Amino acid sequence: MHQxxxxxxxxxxxxxxxxxxxxxTISLTLISIVSVALASSIGRVPVNLSDTLRSIFSAVGIxxxxxxxxxxxxxxxxxxxSRVVLSACVxxxxxxxxxxxxxxxxxxxxDPFTIGVSTGAAFGASLAIFFGAASLTFAGFGxxxxxxxxxxxxxxxxxxxxxxxxxxxxxxxxxxxxIVVATFLGALISLVKSLxxxxxxxxxxxxxxxxxxxxxxxxxxxxPYLIIGLVLVVIHSRDLDLMTLGDSQAQQLxxxxxxxxxxxxxxxxxxxxxxxxxxxxxxxxxxxxxxxVRLTVGPDHGRLFILSxxxxxxxxxxxxxxxxxxxxxxxELPVGVxxxxxxxxxxxLLLKKRRVESGIx
Amino acid sequence: MIEIMDLYAGYSxxxxxxxxxxxxxxxxxxxxxxxxxxxxxxxxxxxxGVLKPKSGKIWINxxxxxxxxxxxxxxxxxxxxxxTEISFxxxxxxxxxxxxxxxxxxxxxxxxxxxxIALEAMNSTNTLKLSERPITNVSGGEAQMVTVARVLAxxxxxxxxxxxxxxxxxxxxxxxxxxxxxxxxxxxxxxxVMHDLNLAAxxxxxxxxxxxxxxxxxxxxxxxxxxxxxxxIYETEVQISFHxxxxxxxxxxxxxxxxxxxxxxxxxxxxxxxxxxxxxRHKPTDKVTKxxxxxxxxxxxxx
Numbered sequence: 158m159h160q161x162x163x164x165x166x167x168x169x170x171x172x173x174x175x176x177x178x179x180x181x182t183i184s185l186t187l188i189s190i191v192s193v194a195l196a197s198s199i200g201r202v203p204v205n206l207s208d209t210l211r212s213i214f215s216a217v218g219i220x221x222x223x224x225x226x227x228x229x230x231x232x233x234x235x236x237x238x239s240r241v242v243l244s245a246c247v248x249x250x251x252x253x254x255x256x257x258x259x260x261x262x263x264x265x266x267x268d269p270f271t272i273g274v275s276t277g278a279a280f281g282a283s284l285a286i287f288f289g290a291a292s293l294t295f296a297g298f299g300x301x302x303x304x305x306x307x308x309x310x311x312x313x314x315x316x317x318x319x320x321x322x323x324x325x326x327x328x329x330x331x332x333x334x335x336i337v338v339a340t341f342l343g344a345l346i347s348l349v350k351s352l353x354x355x356x357x358x359x360x361x362x363x364x365x366x367x368x369x370x371x372x373x374x375x376x377x378x379x380x381p382y383l384i385i386g387l388v389l390v391v392i393h394s395r396d397l398d399l400m401t402l403g404d405s406q407a408q409q410l411x412x413x414x415x416x417x418x419x420x421x422x423x424x425x426x427x428x429x430x431x432x433x434x435x436x437x438x439x440x441x442x443x444x445x446x447x448x449x450v451r452l453t454v455g456p457d458h459g460r461l462f463i464l465s466x467x468x469x470x471x472x473x474x475x476x477x478x479x480x481x482x483x484x485x486x487x488x489e490l491p492v493g494v495x496x497x498x499x500x501x502x503x504x505x506l507l508l509k510k511r512r513v514e515s516g517i518x
Numbered sequence: 519m520i521e522i523m524d525l526y527a528g529y530s531x532x533x534x535x536x537x538x539x540x541x542x543x544x545x546x547x548x549x550x551x552x553x554x555x556x557x558x559x560x561x562x563x564x565x566x567g568v569l570k571p572k573s574g575k576i577w578i579n580x581x582x583x584x585x586x587x588x589x590x591x592x593x594x595x596x597x598x599x600x601x602t603e604i605s606f607x608x609x610x611x612x613x614x615x616x617x618x619x620x621x622x623x624x625x626x627x628x629x630x631x632x633x634x635i636a637l638e639a640m641n642s643t644n645t646l647k648l649s650e651r652p653i654t655n656v657s658g659g660e661a662q663m664v665t666v667a668r669v670l671a672x673x674x675x676x677x678x679x680x681x682x683x684x685x686x687x688x689x690x691x692x693x694x695x696x697x698x699x700x701x702x703x704x705x706x707x708x709x710x711v712m713h714d715l716n717l718a719a720x721x722x723x724x725x726x727x728x729x730x731x732x733x734x735x736x737x738x739x740x741x742x743x744x745x746x747x748x749x750x751i752y753e754t755e756v757q758i759s760f761h762x763x764x765x766x767x768x769x770x771x772x773x774x775x776x777x778x779x780x781x782x783x784x785x786x787x788x789x790x791x792x793x794x795x796x797x798x799r800h801k802p803t804d805k806v807t808k809x810x811x812x813x814x815x816x817x818x819x820x821x
Contacts, residue, residue, distance in 0.1 A: 160664065163646055163647070164637060164641075167637065167646070167649050167650065170650055171611075171633075177565050177793070214689055219781060260606075263605040264605070265606070280527075379580060394623070395619065398612070398616065399616055399619055401604055401608065402602055402604060402613075402616070403599075403603065404568075405563065405566075405568040405599070406597070406599055406602065408566075408567070408568050408588055408592075409566050409567075409568060409592060409595070409596070409597040410590030410592050410616060410617070410619045410620060410672070411588055411589040411591070411593070411619055411620040412588070412590050412619075412657075445562070451606070453610070455607070455609065455611065455612075456606035456608055457608070505557070
């Protein structure tokens with residue numbers, strides 16, 4: 158019989174796809190763990206891998222750290238590991254946020270950076286610092302991420318408003334509006350920082366992004382935002398799949414479209430704001446990771462979130478290693494420089510490819 | 519069963535449906551016809567709950583539509599849209615599987631049973647061969663067939679179809695409507711917006727004609743599918759014959775009528791007559807060589 162064999166074939170292909178996804182998840186998880194260890198051992202003072210691992214394990218109380226001297230342990234655990242873990246979390250958050258923005262805005266070119274949300278968050282954060290609100294807390298959360306989230310949402314809605322032409326949001330216009338808003342807010346950040354008589358380096362921190370001097374405490378105050386954002390976005394994975402068919406069709410398939418859109422936009426903005434409030438604006442991670450993943454496992458949002466989160470982690474861990482080791486004498490590059498250097502050309506390729514594929518839109 | 523009473527609906531600024539009352543009983547197969555812009559798609563959108571009525575009421579299986587949750591409604595009504603624009607390359611199988619979404623629990627995943635039903639739907643629409651291809655890489659007609667498969671997988675009692683065969687060739691059109699007829703015989707209520715009058719007459723036992731947001735005609739196909747009615751609704755000359763096999767009425771539109779009606783319009787050339795225009799059309803060389811001042815102005819009038 159003809160039909161059963163075709164069904165078997167399809168079944169086999171689905172099984173293969175499932176296995177590939179599981180295999181990818183496991184291997185990317187292993188790679189991230191190895192990356193954390195390796196990245197912690199790399200630095201101005203190189204520490205060999207076994208000492209790195211001993212320092213880490215002794216700090217969490219798994220083994221004694223007798224063989225490693227006190228300074229190395231502090232350098233590894235408090236300075237490097239904290240920074241590596243923070244960059245991993247930010248990488249994960251930015252990628253998931255990018256994937257969510259792309260899905261909900263039905264725009265493959267969207268990313269927290271290209272649609273201006275990151276810079277909005279950075280502006281919110283620098284305002285908080287300018288008005289001395291940095292030390293205040295709000296319901297147990299630090300105040301910076303709160304203002305940062307508000308800035309992110311304000312920028313998002315401005316961009317959505319600007320990119321609506323004749324009631325339709327166009328993809329290219331959205332990116333254009335995003336860049337206009339980001340440039341404008343970037344200038345405001347510089348202004349606020351200058352008024353505050355801060356150094357140029359603090360302006361660079363917000364505009365180009367950096368993990369310099371960041372540690373466990375920063376992770377602690379970003380984490381609640383990242384977790385809430387992640388949950389809001391991930392619980393709507395299947396709804397996001399359906400919403401790629403368009404709002405009316407999604408609703409006809411049982412999705413509460415406006416509720417989903419509200420939650421995902423807020424969730425993705427929280428992920429961005431949490432990240433930006435500790436690391437400044439880091440571009441392109443949220444663009445590159447989801448696209449690489451879509452190319453390998455397809456656009457299904459459940460799989461997309463898991464894998465692009467992992468890819469984003471690995472990408473940002475190593476970008477930050479580059480940022481702190483590429484220049485001689487312990488000088489640091491902003492990590493946003495590395496991600497832009499790698500991600501910018503990728504973005505151009507994507508823009509070009511889409512134009513070829515589907516005409517102009 | 520769908521019941522609509524005194525429905526007014528439209529988009530911001532413009533009212534499209536102006537007082538529609540319609541009752542479709544369970545197990546009916548109804549064709550919704552009418553000229554462009556008559557409100558057919560708007561009617562589908564209000565019946566599926568996507569567009570809120572400005573006034574009037576809609577009952578779905580006895581419940582007022584506003585009282586049904588979006589999720590609940592999607593278990594009762596499936597809608598096949600005119601066209602779908604998808605920004606991401608989902609596989610045709612994944613698209614079909616989305617039809618199972620109303621039956622999946624809120625946090626749940628598609629079960630093996632859902633996958634089996636999706637594959638069966640693809641099998642019955644003859645789209646299994648497309649299952650692993652991205653929806654963004656298939657032709658418009660193939661995408662429509664996948665949409666039909668998705669609607670079948672939704673397994674609802676009511677199907678609303680919005681020109682679902684517009685991009686299909688004759689054999690696929692017939693295949694889709696043969697399939698819909700089989701489902702109708704098994705109890706499904708089918709409401710289909712169509713442009714193809716003859717296809718509607720072949721398959722639907724009841725036709726509803728919309729024009730300018732109102733129902734002009736509603737009744738059994740044989741009663742309403744008549745020369746005078748069609749001529750009035752479409753403002754085009756038409757002749758009716760009967761299908762040699764099924765005896766359904768079939769419409770044949772007569773060419774040249776639209777231009778003739780414009781020529782008879784006092785705003786156009788007053789002296790122009792329909793027959794001279796027809797001659798010009800059918801024997802171009804004849805007339806072009808004998809160009810007269812009258813004919814020149816006739817041509818201007820047409821342009």
